[in-house]
Amino acid sequence: MTQGGHAPAPPAAGSREVSMTIPVAPEMEIVATAQAAALGEYIAMSRDKIDEVKLALVEACINAFEHANCRDEQLHLTFRLGREARGDWLEVEVLDRGRGFDQKAVEPPTPEKTFASHRKRGWGLQIIKSLMDEVDITSGEWGTRIVMRKYK
């Protein structure tokens, strides 16, 4: 029994999901993208859409690697497959147990600001939102959870 915390909720009956944990280490995001690609191929998602999921996942991972300061030095990933009226989907959840961040304090980047300044970073969330169909981000002292979905 875990004390002082909440056990993760069990997956819903019949749900199709795969979980994996990756260490905070260089290029581990590529390990995660291999899983996303395999599941995208499983639902016959197009190669270009799989590439979009992979790139969004890379950004979510490197954001956490760089900024989250994960207490357990790991990222917890869950890949889910589902179906609804709009079509089949692949959803990726990236959970870090880091320090969290205030979304309102993140100023959206623009190409003009990027080219005018020495600071060229800070594009991760913008890229994720642009490449995925639905993105939900929650953050607090417990860490950050990004759930992003792509329809087939």
Next chain:
Amino acid sequence: MSETCKVSAERRGDVAILWTDGYINNQGGEEIAREAYAQLDQGVRALVLNLEKTRIVNSIGISILIEVLEKVMDRKGVLAFCGLTPTIDKTFRIMGLAQYAEIFPTQDEALRKVSAQSA
């Protein structure tokens, strides 16, 4: 496991073509920058970056490509990209690279255009 990007280059007159193969992250971006700056130092006026063997990039790698582009522009040179996957093309447009560098479907088209511009 290594997805590290390999970079090769060939000079054709005032133009250098750089081919990438693999993941353009911070290391891959730095590898491209090193080769691009070496070409500029040798008098090259125009660079064509052919990414047809790269299927994944990240925003750190792209930020280094933006630095390369700025250096080329400072020297009144030309930088063009070709062989981008639709996802990389879209990401370059999101980050504004397409506003400052031209993107071509093929290497031949990129070469024709930059050769004319750098002449």
